Amino acid sequence: MMLEMQVEPDKAIDCRQIDRDWAFAAFDARDRSLDGQFVGAVKTTGIYCKPSCPARRPLRENVEFFWTAEQARSAGYRACMRCKPDEVGRDRAAVATALKLIEESEDGLSLEDLAAAVDYAPHHFHRLFKRDTGLTPAAYARSLRARRATAALDGNGSVTEAIYEAGYSGPSRFYANTKGHLGMTPSAWKNGGAGVTIRWAVVDTMLGKMLLAATEKGICRLSFDEDERELIRRFPNAEIVAGGAALETLVKGAIDAIERPAQMPDLPLDIAGTAFQQAIWNELRRIPAGETRTYADIAAAVGKPKAVRAAGSANGANNVAVLIPCHRVIRTDGSLGGYAYGLDRKEKLLNAERKSA
Numbered sequence: 001m002m003l004e005m006q007v008e009p010d011k012a013i014d015c016r017q018i019d020r021d022w023a024f025a026a027f028d029a030r031d032r033s034l035d036g037q038f039v040g041a042v043k044t045t046g047i048y049c050k051p052s053c054p055a056r057r058p059l060r061e062n063v064e065f066f067w068t069a070e071q072a073r074s075a076g077y078r079a080c081m082r083c084k085p086d087e088v089g090r091d092r093a094a095v096a097t098a099l100k101l102i103e104e105s106e107d108g109l110s111l112e113d114l115a116a117a118v119d120y121a122p123h124h125f126h127r128l129f130k131r132d133t134g135l136t137p138a139a140y141a142r143s144l145r146a147r148r149a150t151a152a153l154d155g156n157g158s159v160t161e162a163i164y165e166a167g168y169s170g171p172s173r174f175y176a177n178t179k180g181h182l183g184m185t186p187s188a189w190k191n192g193g194a195g196v197t198i199r200w201a202v203v204d205t206m207l208g209k210m211l212l213a214a215t216e217k218g219i220c221r222l223s224f225d226e227d228e229r230e231l232i233r234r235f236p237n238a239e240i241v242a243g244g245a246a247l248e249t250l251v252k253g254a255i256d257a258i259e260r261p262a263q264m265p266d267l268p269l270d271i272a273g274t275a276f277q278q279a280i281w282n283e284l285r286r287i288p289a290g291e292t293r294t295y296a297d298i299a300a301a302v303g304k305p306k307a308v309r310a311a312g313s314a315n316g317a318n319n320v321a322v323l324i325p326c327h328r329v330i331r332t333d334g335s336l337g338g339y340a341y342g343l344d345r346k347e348k349l350l351n352a353e354r355k356s357a
Contacts, residue, residue: 023065026051041077048072053083094118095132102141132303143275194237199244207345218268222320224341257322261289262356280314287328289353294332
């Protein structure tokens with residue numbers, strides 16, 4: 001269970017102002033997303049711990065809470081040797097430093113180089129980095145380059161210039177690393193889908209008219225109340241082709257995903273997004289049918305507990321409704337929140353999933 005912060009954690013607030021119910025629930029749930037936000041101090045042992053400490057939980061009446069480790073030490077407590085709460089700030093600072101190094105590097109940095117730069121063992125830092133960002137250092141660097149290449153390809157320069165500007169050593173490396181991220185060749189991306197064939201179909205579902213469009217690599221759009229005009233707007237130079245036997249399996253799989261979610265097949269997708277968007281979309285696909293998460297849950301799950309609004313924006317940037325189940329995300333108060341294709345559809349999807357779960 002992920003819990004949403006109710007008070008600014010970085011202010012020097014007296015410990016009596018901490019909501020004990022909220023803090024103990026986070027402590028009892030071992031909520032890793034709140035590590036570094038506060039500590040729990042155990043009166044019977046004289047030790048303070050971070051919320052995710054794996055140690056056995058004490059009785060509620062034997063725990064008090066402090067916003068900072070310094071406050072706990074001033075009250076006479078010492079740091080837990082098992083969860084090492086004083087190292088949380090150091091861990092996050094190390095990840096922040098590594099992110100900056102990756103962004104500034106022209107030639108790329110190995111895991112060993114990054115770990116040495118922040119004074120951690122490689123295997124330990126690999127785990128910390130993925131916990132905080134949702135990606136490995138190598139995957140983050142690849143996504144960063146792909147994002148820069150996408151931005152450069154939207155400019156006025158040549159494809160070759162865009163490749164080098166994005167930080168790739170040459171075209172071959174670019175094509176290898178962006179395969180499955182840009183979804184089409186750089187020239188096609190830059191020229192509105194030139195040279196790419198996109199097949200589409202509009203079919204009836206329990207949610208109304210569904211548009212499904214796919215390249216040879218996978219589904220690039222699944223939406224409602226749209227037709228080929230939307231594809232022409234997005235890819236004015238692509239060859240937009242109606243129907244075809246190649247779409248039959250994908251259409252059937254998409255209908256199953258809507259009407260029989262428990263039998264949802266693993267359909268190929270051809271989508272692109274930033275590193276953060278990809279992390280959010282991956283997390284959405286981990287939500288079991290019949291269950292929901294809050295925007296705060298999703299942000300925390302990718303290591304960015306304060307990026308709730310950004311998680312919402314990534315939700316909204318999803319181009320393949322249902323298959324990346326952004327409809328399974330609701331507000332903290334339990335209300336449905338928004339949905340690009342109407343709240344009635346969102347409610348129908350969730351009800352169908354609960355019945356099939």
